[in-house]
Amino acid sequence: MNTSSSHTIPDLTDIFAYVDAHRQEFLDRLIDYVRRPSISAHGQGIGEVAAYIANVMQRMGLQTHILPTAGWPMVLGERLDAPGGPTVLLYGHYDVQPPEPLDAWISPPFEPTIRNGRLYARGVGDNKGQHFAQLLALESLLACRGALPCNVRFLLEGEEEVGSPHMPEFVREHRAEVMANLVITSDGPVHESGRSQILFGVRGILSFELRAKGANRDLHSGNWGGVAPNPLWTLVHLLATMKDAHGHVTIAGFYDNVLPLSELEREALARLPIDVERVKQSLDLRQLDQPLERGFAERLSAWPTFTINGLHGGYGGQGSKTVLPHEAFARCDIRLVEAQSADEIFAKVVSHVRRHAPGVEVIHQGSMEPSKTPLDSPFTKPLRRAIEAAQGIEPLLVPAMGGSLPDYVFTKTLGIPAFVVPYANADEANHAPNENLEVERFFMGIKTGAAMLAYIAAM
Numbered sequence: 001m002n003t004s005s006s007h008t009i010p011d012l013t014d015i016f017a018y019v020d021a022h023r024q025e026f027l028d029r030l031i032d033y034v035r036r037p038s039i040s041a042h043g044q045g046i047g048e049v050a051a052y053i054a055n056v057m058q059r060m061g062l063q064t065h066i067l068p069t070a071g072w073p074m075v076l077g078e079r080l081d082a083p084g085g086p087t088v089l090l091y092g093h094y095d096v097q098p099p100e101p102l103d104a105w106i107s108p109p110f111e112p113t114i115r116n117g118r119l120y121a122r123g124v125g126d127n128k129g130q131h132f133a134q135l136l137a138l139e140s141l142l143a144c145r146g147a148l149p150c151n152v153r154f155l156l157e158g159e160e161e162v163g164s165p166h167m168p169e170f171v172r173e174h175r176a177e178v179m180a181n182l183v184i185t186s187d188g189p190v191h192e193s194g195r196s197q198i199l200f201g202v203r204g205i206l207s208f209e210l211r212a213k214g215a216n217r218d219l220h221s222g223n224w225g226g227v228a229p230n231p232l233w234t235l236v237h238l239l240a241t242m243k244d245a246h247g248h249v250t251i252a253g254f255y256d257n258v259l260p261l262s263e264l265e266r267e268a269l270a271r272l273p274i275d276v277e278r279v280k281q282s283l284d285l286r287q288l289d290q291p292l293e294r295g296f297a298e299r300l301s302a303w304p305t306f307t308i309n310g311l312h313g314g315y316g317g318q319g320s321k322t323v324l325p326h327e328a329f330a331r332c333d334i335r336l337v338e339a340q341s342a343d344e345i346f347a348k349v350v351s352h353v354r355r356h357a358p359g360v361e362v363i364h365q366g367s368m369e370p371s372k373t374p375l376d377s378p379f380t381k382p383l384r385r386a387i388e389a390a391q392g393i394e395p396l397l398v399p400a401m402g403g404s405l406p407d408y409v410f411t412k413t414l415g416i417p418a419f420v421v422p423y424a425n426a427d428e429a430n431h432a433p434n435e436n437l438e439v440e441r442f443f444m445g446i447k448t449g450a451a452m453l454a455y456i457a458a459m
């Protein structure tokens with residue numbers, strides 16, 4: 001990092017003009033990319049698309065390798081043009097969600113079509129259009145300047161849409177090859193308001209099932225009711241000991257490691273434009289969940305949750321059936337915030353269940369750790385300035401998003417700050433039929449990608 005020329009404002013006029021002059025070509029190349037299926041759920045096209053995008057990266061002058069994992073391969077490229085300068089890791093994923101249901105698509109998912117300024121195709125927003133914009137940012141910088149302003153590593157995963165099962169191991173094993181000063185991911189949508197945002201964190205997740213058993217078979221509720229215990233009631237009572245009516249999770253020690261919001265985070269949350277009345281109206285809700293006094297953005301960024309995803313057992317068919325069921329299940333997830341850990345919280349769940357309903361089995365189903373980068377990271381300012389330079393308006397800052405991504409492999413395994421800078425429109429319909437990307441946001445993404453590298457190099 002060049003401290004002697006700090007506060008240099010990079011001049012990006014030539015880069016932005018280059019992007020404007022190559023709009024049609026860049027769009028045609030995106031169309032060629034998204035017409036190729038790469039569905040990680042069953043593997044269709046994965047190998048071909050990994051080779052295709054590796055070839056694109058290679059031709060841009062990135063040293064590129066396709067690296068196998070126990071699942072679908074990773075594509076890793078690098079170009080180290082700035083000895084002694086900062087290294088940026090750009091992360092994305094070349095796999096896509098299955099396109100079904102096909103008949104809900106206005107144009108077929110792998111026949112990219114432009115309507116009303118949007119490109120419709122499976123994977124165009126999530127995530128091909130976004131990392132392709134990052135790649136074209138590199139290409140534009142190289143075309144105009146002959147070299148990248150900082151060192152760049154580019155990691156594309158092939159299993160993001162199936163939960164990134166091999167990312168933790170891959171990053172541990174290839175630590176030196178992916179190491180950088182920071183990581184930037186362009187995935188997900190911009191803020192609802194249409195403003196760009198920088199996301200500094202994600203919530204983690206812990207999924208588990210509670211399983212209660214009664215007799216060895218279903219029984220008649222008249223002949224056996226009051227004699228044989230009912231596992232559905234067992235779960236209802238147990239669940240009622242785990243969260244109270246005020247929204248407070250009552251598992252002992254649950255909040256022990258929840259980090260309070262910093263002053264900067266409070267300010268950033270307060271600046272997010274959220275119309276709570278409109279949200280309530282759109283969901284036909286009279287009120288939000290407990291605790292009622294908690295702010296909307298704070299709920300998603302700063303607090304863990306305990307959600308019953310489903311409670312099953314007995315009879316749910318037509319009419320009635322006077323059954324006393326012999327087993328019952330509750331599927332649950334807990335969204336974790338920094339600095340809770342999935343193992344810590346699972347152990348607390350198990351010990352709570354042992355105490356309150358010793359016969360109930362707790363089955364671990366999966367987890368992902370939370371991740372958070374402090375808002376006062378030295379990279380925040382150059383990223384904000386870069387986005388403003390490319391888009392004409394400052395981004396919103398979101399301390400953590402409500403959902404879960406494996407960002408902890410960067411912040412915890414590599415120990416580097418992680419930033420998510422989404423390019424896609426808020427209504428991109430990712431994972432749904434008619435996925436789309438506003439074409440202007442694609443071009444803005446290319447400019448933003450170039451600006452971020454230039455501003456980081458100039459800090």
Ligand SMILES: [Zn+2]
Binds near residue numbers: 126161430
């Ligand atoms: Zn996705």
